Amino acid sequence: MNKIKKLLSLPESFCLLITIVLFIVIQLRSGQFFTSNNITDLLASYTVPGIMAMGSLIVFISGGLDISFPALCSLGGFITLTVFKDFTGSVIIPFLFCSLVCGLLGMFNGVIIAKFRFAPLIVTLATEALFWGILHGILRAREISVLPACFEKLQDSVIWVATNPETGISSQLPGVFLIFVGVVILSSLLLRKTVYGRKLFAVGGNPSAAENVGINVFWIRVSAYIISGITAGIACLCRSMIIGNYHPNALYGYEYNVISMVVLGGCSLSGGRGSVIGTIFGVILIQTMNLSLTLMNVPTYWQKFCTGVIMIIGISYSAYRTMKSSQTLSGVMNKTDDKVKEVK
Amino acid sequence: MKEKTTFKNFVKKNSYYLYLIIALIIIFIAMAFISDSFFTVTNFISMMEQMSDYALMALGIMLCLCAGGVDLSTVGVANMTAAILATYLIRFAPDDCSTGILVISCIVVVILALIIGAVCGTFNGLLISKLGIPPMLATMSTNYLYTGLCMVITKGVSLSGINERFVEAFTVNIFGFLPIGIVVLILAAVFIWYELKKTSFGVKLCMVGTNPTATYFAGINNDWIKIKAHMISSILSAVAGVLMLARLSSSRADYGKAYSTQAILICILGGTAAIGGKFSIPGTILGVFIVQAITTGVSMTPGANSYMKNLVYAVLLLSVMILDYYRTNRKVKAK
Numbered sequence: 256m257n258k259i260k261k262l263l264s265l266p267e268s269f270c271l272l273i274t275i276v277l278f279i280v281i282q283l284r285s286g287q288f289f290t291s292n293n294i295t296d297l298l299a300s301y302t303v304p305g306i307m308a309m310g311s312l313i314v315f316i317s318g319g320l321d322i323s324f325p326a327l328c329s330l331g332g333f334i335t336l337t338v339f340k341d342f343t344g345s346v347i348i349p350f351l352f353c354s355l356v357c358g359l360l361g362m363f364n365g366v367i368i369a370k371f372r373f374a375p376l377i378v379t380l381a382t383e384a385l386f387w388g389i390l391h392g393i394l395r396a397r398e399i400s401v402l403p404a405c406f407e408k409l410q411d412s413v414i415w416v417a418t419n420p421e422t423g424i425s426s427q428l429p430g431v432f433l434i435f436v437g438v439v440i441l442s443s444l445l446l447r448k449t450v451y452g453r454k455l456f457a458v459g460g461n462p463s464a465a466e467n468v469g470i471n472v473f474w475i476r477v478s479a480y481i482i483s484g485i486t487a488g489i490a491c492l493c494r495s496m497i498i499g500n501y502h503p504n505a506l507y508g509y510e511y512n513v514i515s516m517v518v519l520g521g522c523s524l525s526g527g528r529g530s531v532i533g534t535i536f537g538v539i540l541i542q543t544m545n546l547s548l549t550l551m552n553v554p555t556y557w558q559k560f561c562t563g564v565i566m567i568i569g570i571s572y573s574a575y576r577t578m579k580s581s582q583t584l585s586g587v588m589n590k591t592d593d594k595v596k597e598v599k
Numbered sequence: 600m601k602e603k604t605t606f607k608n609f610v611k612k613n614s615y616y617l618y619l620i621i622a623l624i625i626i627f628i629a630m631a632f633i634s635d636s637f638f639t640v641t642n643f644i645s646m647m648e649q650m651s652d653y654a655l656m657a658l659g660i661m662l663c664l665c666a667g668g669v670d671l672s673t674v675g676v677a678n679m680t681a682a683i684l685a686t687y688l689i690r691f692a693p694d695d696c697s698t699g700i701l702v703i704s705c706i707v708v709v710i711l712a713l714i715i716g717a718v719c720g721t722f723n724g725l726l727i728s729k730l731g732i733p734p735m736l737a738t739m740s741t742n743y744l745y746t747g748l749c750m751v752i753t754k755g756v757s758l759s760g761i762n763e764r765f766v767e768a769f770t771v772n773i774f775g776f777l778p779i780g781i782v783v784l785i786l787a788a789v790f791i792w793y794e795l796k797k798t799s800f801g802v803k804l805c806m807v808g809t810n811p812t813a814t815y816f817a818g819i820n821n822d823w824i825k826i827k828a829h830m831i832s833s834i835l836s837a838v839a840g841v842l843m844l845a846r847l848s849s850s851r852a853d854y855g856k857a858y859s860t861q862a863i864l865i866c867i868l869g870g871t872a873a874i875g876g877k878f879s880i881p882g883t884i885l886g887v888f889i890v891q892a893i894t895t896g897v898s899m900t901p902g903a904n905s906y907m908k909n910l911v912y913a914v915l916l917l918s919v920m921i922l923d924y925y926r927t928n929r930k931v932k933a934k
Contacts, residue, residue, distance in 0.1 A: 388906055
């Protein structure tokens with residue numbers, strides 16, 4: 256009993272609970288939620304936000320914040336797709352190149368934030384404007400409707416095809432989904448099983464203590480932004496493969512979507528707290544809701560409003576829990592602690 | 600001799616503003632070379648018309664940044680206000696209504712905007728102060744909520760067909776050259792200057808932004824200060840919403856999408872500390888001028904597309920922040 260209580264008190268379980276309720280509501284209203292078609296489509300749709308959310312999660316845990324990644328990966332993706340236009344070799348090489356470019360751009364973010372101790376929100380806002388400016392202003396990015404030939408094999412690979420026996424409509428789970436699974440496994444191993452992961456948590460939880468223990472806080476912070484850049488770059492390539500083309504503005508405004516997923520999954524904005532499994536629940540919750548409104552006969556213009564309501568409920572609930580667990584006075588202190596961490 | 604020292608002191612004290620003014624002058628000179636039509640009265644009037652929207656938002660965001668938070672919901676509040684008011688105007692003041700009804704609805708519009716702003720701001724403030732949600736998250740999610748409401752009201756398309764005379768009344772140029780937005784902006788700036796410099800609110804705001812624990816033990820009502828800052832911010836955004844509605848004579852959920860980024864950049868450029876505790880009204884106003892000059896300048900430069908302005912903002916902001924970092928660090932070391 257105690258164990259169940261403890262399990263229920265985790266922020267992740269609240270997210271899971273809302274998700275399950277949402278699934279049931281959708282199933283009751285439409286009767287088409289638990290069909291193989293729908294599940295396959297939903298799984299495919301988790302790929303891009305899921306990969307991005309992993310990078311965001313790592314930055315959040317290190318006590319930072321990155322909102323420049325949609326701009327960053329659009330830029331990296333465009334450069335990659337232009338460089339490898341006529342490339343016919345292995346698909347891994349463009350991926351490595353994209354990771355390198357996006358990693359360098361992420362390092363730019365990280366170095367500015369970690370060296371000057373500026374507020375991450377402001378710096379990434381500025382670099383976001385910078386990246387969009389470079390992408391549209393200098394490179395004059397246009398839509399790329401034909402992807403390089405080297406992507407073809409991965410693009411056409413299918414894990415399984417689900418066909419609706421009544422309508423005959425089939426939906427397929429693209430092979431790119433495996434990349435998502437890989438990224439998830441890698442990041443959970445990184446966070447839970449490596450020294451580097453423990454260092455990330457330490458830096459996010461209390462930077463000055465981490466410094467005293469002998470952790471190189473500067474490089475841990477920079478590396479978190481590098482990882483965020485790399486995952487975003489991979490996500491951008493995956494997106495172009497799923498959709499079949501690249502559009503420079505396709506990911507505009509996506510950062511808040513991803514941040515809301517990560518935060519709903521129980522990750523703390525002030526650093527040092529967060530889990531891969533919670534983030535996945537967050538991705539599932541927001542993405543399912545966005546895609547299932549049409550199933551429930553709700554006009555799509557309700558989508559943003561519903562996201563907002565779920566976000567406010569979810570965040571308020573976890574804030575209320577922290578509030579309740581500490582007394583009034585220490586509650587104020589807690590808030591201050593959080594603030595001090597944010598400043599640093 | 601004495602005069603020289605005071606001048607030196609003045610320069611030292613206001614060196615940051617001098618940097619900004621120098622930047623502004625450089626941009627103006629560059630524009631004069633690039634385009635002939637930059638230094639014309641029409642251009643300056645259109646610049647003033649465009650800048651009032653996000654200048655109001657920037658003033659509001661300045662208060663929230665000073666309290667140690669940030670307000671990302673400004674554009675949401677502005678668009679939601681515009682959508683509600685547009686619905687009201689289309690319903691109650693159609694094109695053929697009498698002048699009396701028009702005057703009354705103009706007054707109602709202004710009052711409604713103030714009420715909507717106050718309610719939204721209070722909601723933001725309550726989430727932040729009473730529940731302790733980090734300001735960025737709270738305002739980000741309320742931005743979803745307000746933008747979502749705007750989408751629901753406008754059904755995802757643009758609401759047009761607003762009374763022409765209302766549009767005229769709110770876009771009139773006073774004395775032929777002062778757009779009404781600028782008058783509102785000046786009034787708002789004076790009001791904020793009075794609140795921050797002439798009442799205890801300004802000092803309390805900076806203190807809450809710097810060290811909330813200290814203010815808590817000093818008996819200052821932290822929650823109320825934060826709520827008030829967010830309330831003023833949202834009211835200013837709602838007023839910006841009225842101006843946007845009149846200028847564009849329609850309402851849509853994605854108008855002014857980039858304004859919130861722009862407004863935050865302006866605040867930081869103007870010398871407001873991103874971590875709270877410091878604000879600057881003249882700096883913010885100078886920042887607005889710089890950003891508007893860049894925007895207009897880029898749109899006039901042949902061969903540059905409108906995205907180039909983002910690049911210029913970003914480079915300017917990062918270089919100002921880094922220069923300021925080295926300047927203050929030198930000061931600390933010298934002490």
